[in-house]
Amino acid sequence: xxxxxxxxxxxxxxxxxxxxxxxxxxxxxxxxxxxxxxxxxxxxxxxxxxxxxxxxxxxxxxxxxxxxxxxxxxxxxxxxxxxxxxxxxxxxxxxxxxxxxxxxxxxxxxxxxxxxxxxxxxxxxxxxxxxxxxxxxxxxxxxxxxxxxxxxxxxxxxxxxxxxxxxxxxxxxxxxxxxxxxxxxxxxxxxxxxxxxxxxxxxxxxxxxxxxxxxxxxxxxxxxxxxxxxxxxxxxxxxxxxxxxxxxxxxxxxxxxxxxxxxxxxxxxxxxxxxxxxxxxxxxxxxxxxxxxxxxxxxxxxxxxxxxxxxxxxxxxxxxxxxxxxxxxxxxxxxxxxxxxxxxxxxxxxxxxxxxxxxxxxxxxxx
Ligand SMILES: *Cc1c(COP(=O)(O)O)cnc(C)c1O
Numbered sequence: 001x002x003x004x005x006x007x008x009x010x011x012x013x014x015x016x017x018x019x020x021x022x023x024x025x026x027x028x029x030x031x032x033x034x035x036x037x038x039x040x041x042x043x044x045x046x047x048x049x050x051x052x053x054x055x056x057x058x059x060x061x062x063x064x065x066x067x068x069x070x071x072x073x074x075x076x077x078x079x080x081x082x083x084x085x086x087x088x089x090x091x092x093x094x095x096x097x098x099x100x101x102x103x104x105x106x107x108x109x110x111x112x113x114x115x116x117x118x119x120x121x122x123x124x125x126x127x128x129x130x131x132x133x134x135x136x137x138x139x140x141x142x143x144x145x146x147x148x149x150x151x152x153x154x155x156x157x158x159x160x161x162x163x164x165x166x167x168x169x170x171x172x173x174x175x176x177x178x179x180x181x182x183x184x185x186x187x188x189x190x191x192x193x194x195x196x197x198x199x200x201x202x203x204x205x206x207x208x209x210x211x212x213x214x215x216x217x218x219x220x221x222x223x224x225x226x227x228x229x230x231x232x233x234x235x236x237x238x239x240x241x242x243x244x245x246x247x248x249x250x251x252x253x254x255x256x257x258x259x260x261x262x263x264x265x266x267x268x269x270x271x272x273x274x275x276x277x278x279x280x281x282x283x284x285x286x287x288x289x290x291x292x293x294x295x296x297x298x299x300x301x302x303x304x305x306x307x308x309x310x311x312x313x314x315x316x317x318x319x320x321x322x323x324x325x326x327x328x329x330x331x332x333x334x335x336x337x338x339x340x341x342x343x344x345x346x347x348x349x350x351x352x353x354x355x356x357x358x359x360x361x362x363x364x365x366x367x
Contacts, residue, residue: 006215009180012036014073017173020209022166023077030076030106032063035173039181039329044297049317053327055187057178058300060335064125066255066306067174067199067333068098072159074170076102079157085109089159090147092140092195092254093118093126094305094334099159100129111156113143115257117250119303119340139248141259161196162262168202175206178329179216186216188326191223193253193309193333194233194279196261197268200224203331204271220329223322224268224279225312227253227287233265237272237279252284255305255334278321282311290314291336306334 008019014035015021023029039057046054062069076099079087086109089099096112103110110130114123116137126133136143144160151158158164179186186207192200200222207219226234229251236243245260261268272279282290287304290311295301302310309330316322351359 006213009176014070014170014173017176020172020176020206021074022169023074023081025081028077028080030073030080030102032069032073032101032105034062034069034073035177037061037177039178040298040300042298042300045294048293048297049314049324051317051324051328053187055178055182055327055329056294056298056300057174057329057331058302059174059306059331059333060300060302060337064094064098064101065303065335065338066094066098067171067331068094069102070170070173071095071167071198072098072102072170075099075157075159075164075167076106076108078164078166079103079108079159080106082157084157086111086156087159088147088156089113090136090140090144091115091118092257093122093338094255095159095161096133097122097125097129097338100126100133104129109156113147115140115254118254119338121338121340125338139257139259141245141248144260161198161264168198168205171199171202172206172209174199174331175203176210179207179210184210184216186218186220187329188220189223189322189328190220191225191309191313191328191330193256193305193331194224194226194261194268195230195256195258197224197233197264199331199333200268201264201271204275219275222271222275222277223309223312223316224272224277225309226279226281227251227256227308228281228283229253230257230259231281232259232261233268233272234279234281236265236269242266243269252287252304253308255303256308278316280312280316280321282308282315286311286315294332295336300332301336302332303334303336303339306332306336309333
């Protein structure tokens with residue numbers, strides 16, 4: 001069955017999908033050029049992994065370098081729609097960076113609470129985009145409960161993940177793009193990173209919506225990917241049990257560092273169980289290894305949070321929990337350019353012509 005695809009989508013980027021988004025007035029559709037990110041065929045990595053076809057949905061090209069720009073566009077759009085003058089969010093870095101940028105773009109204030117271990121490039125960006133950057137002590141879970149309580153006073157528009165429905169709507173466009181970029185014949189499997197589950201839930205919802213509308217003829221099997229150091233949902237899925245919040249420390253996948261995914265986590269678990277989904281995790285060392293591997297095989301430079309889903313995919317394939325004959329799409333959710341890490345080496349070499357030539361010949365001869 002070949003779907004015709006909807007004719008209602010026009011224009012480019014995230015707002016191409018405005019007909020399925022909740023921001024009715026075009027004046028409230030704040031944009032920095034988000035969405036329309038590439039869906040890359042990854043034949044070298046696929047061959048490496050023994051997978052028939054591997055697709056990478058790369059979110060690095062978004063305006064602040066992450067998938068968060070999709071939710072920020074609709075969340076800040078909603079703040080405008082409801083007449084708020086200020087927004088706020090608690091963040092490990094990416095959400096803060098993105099909300100600060102979109103709030104600035106919309107002429108709104110942004111009170112950003114950022115994780116003290118957020119990478120330097122993320123902190124630099126937040127400090128540039130808002131005068132109201134507050135660095136908090138501890139991890140995300142330590143502040144979010146207090147902040148969630150404060151939300152009820154409506155002092156600002158809540159741009160947090162716990163209950164703002166408008167954020168999740170923006171992230172639906174990720175799945176709409178995957179469907180459209182595959183000619184409305186989506187992959188068999190989609191691997192998505194999960195912190196509290198906003199991206200995962202939005203992806204599941206969008207594929208179901210498209211299926212109900214008759215635009216696609218199957219809903220992909222979804223895989224929830226977490227860092228082992230923040231794997232509350234994966235544990236619950238494996239044990240067939242409810243989620244037990246985890247006390248977590250540091251993981252290189254800083255954007256996935258949520259030990260208590262709350263109600264959204266319960267929803268992810270329900271979707272996984274209903275939809276014959278799968279969940280997996282990866283250790284920090286595996287994530288860093290996947291980061292290098294993706295960069296070297298396909299030239300895609302993603303941050304640890306963004307590449308965690310690739311590390312999980314590697315593990316699931318090695319354990320034969322996924323069928324390598326299927327078409328697999330992995331969501332790589334952030335650029336590597338906002339990562340802070342040890343610089344390989346800054347000790348420079350000086351050359352004369354002969355030394356330079358010798359080096360080039362040696363390198364190219366090496367196998
Ligand atoms: C926030 C974030 C995610 C996913 O978080 P959810 O809350 O589960 O949607 C994934 N990748 C990056 C880079 C992020 O910043």
